[in-house]
Amino acid sequence: MHESIQSCVFKNGWLGESEKKLFGRQRDLHDPVEMRFGITLERFSATLQHPLPGAQWGGIITRMALKAFENNTIEAVVTLHRTRENQFFSQPVLAETAQEIYDSRGNKPVLSPVLRSLETAYRKGIKKLLVIGAACHLHVLRDFQERFTYLQDMEIFTIGIPCVDNIDRQRWPWVLKRMSRSPLSAMHMEFMQDFRIHIRHTNGMVEKVPFFSLPQELSDPSIFPVACMSCFDYLNSLADVTVGYLAAELRPDEKRQWVLVRTQKGKTLIDAIRNELTCYPEEGKWDCKKFVMNTAEATIASMKVQSRTYSPDRKIPLWLGHILSGVLSLAGPKGIGFAHYSTDFHLIRHYYYVRERFPEQLERLVPRHVRSILEEYDLPL
Ligand SMILES: Cc1cc2nc3c(=O)[nH]c(=O)nc-3n(C[C@H](O)[C@H](O)[C@H](O)COP(=O)(O)OP(=O)(O)OC[C@H]3O[C@@H](n4cnc5c(N)ncnc54)[C@H](O)[C@@H]3O)c2cc1C
Known part of the structure; x- marks a missing residue:
């Protein structure tokens, strides 16, 4: 907790230097699209041909995590499970089996201490890790990667959710x-x-x-x-790949999602399931x-x-x-x-x-x- 506060956006600010460290530059102020959506290699809409029941939308995130686990790109996932008492509430988990990864699907619309399991992953000697989180989690993670050599020894992949209007669980x-x-x-x-x-x-x-x-x-x-009201990174711009639905067409019979591939690692994750997706260019x-x-x-x-x-x-x-x-x-x-x-x-x-x-x-x-x-x-x- 102490280290998270040290690495928090309230200390470091949103994006800025962190964006520069990850991409070698900050987003281009002359490019109106990049100013909003952040730096990307590729953006498109997609449906998972076999949507995952119980996922938040189509389940592209959970499918990417499962596939990366199946093909040994990663050994475990830092993510969330639902609590037994309330399915809208979360508990941090280090998912180390396919079932545990599958069980992490679905939104928990409350503030969540995702990064707690990062320490568990380190103590277990995990070397290839996936972290799924909101922008605030990924900002802290990127700063941790700068600050702690033991994280530099791990290969860390990240998937981001767009996030806004999260709620305190008491509320x-x-x-x-x-x-x-x-x-x-x-x-x-x-x-x-x-x-x-x-x-x-x-x-x-x-x-x-x-x-x-x-x-x-x-x-x-x-x-x-x-x-959350002081958040300036709705679209999770420090993730390797962001998956939301905002720019995807809303169709009653399909669960189209919006994929923003930001880095080569993000491309590795999405490429592994590309044959399971039907992709469409952005429109509107x-x-x-x-x-x-x-x-x-x-x-x-x-x-x-x-x-x-x-x-x-x-x-x-x-x-x-x-x-x-x-x-x-x-x-x-x-x-x-x-x-x-x-x-x-x-x-x-x-x-x-x-x-x-x-x-x-x-x-x-x-x-x-x-x-x-x-x-x-x-x-x-
Ligand atoms: C509070 C909130 C607001 C959101 N607002 C938008 C929005 O305005 N526009 C938009 O396009 N998308 C938004 N999303 C993301 C969207 O709801 C889906 O999560 C995303 O499209 C992925 O869908 P999926 O079916 O592939 O996810 P799934 O395969 O179901 O995977 C979702 C992943 O997100 C993780 N997760 C769930 N809740 C949280 C949380 N609170 N903190 C960190 N990780 C979490 C899960 O554990 C799981 O790993 C929001 C998500 C949250 C939690």
């Missing part, structure tokens, strides 16, 4: 109760590209809640951990400026520190929220345009969150491309 029951009409039977939850949260229940039913119809209490920034129109500008002012205003009480009521009734989500799914940004919009929305939200609460941290925390993006929208720095 989770309160949040879930406000999202779902049946929190006790909820077993899977995801914020999707159709502007709705999809919550799957034990009976297989999928409850869809439009973002616009969530209770107003859930728009209180203080319900999210300070660390890049431009989403109007769409971002429509919400920017309200987003910035909502980041102000204010002593207001948030109502438990929905701002917009569910039926109207569904109409709005439907219209936006048709008329709003899609594919890379949606990923562009979502990345910019979160950068704007987090910049003003930090500026309001921790102005003295702005210089250290915020990577330089964020300022360039804010300037594109003529937003005050």
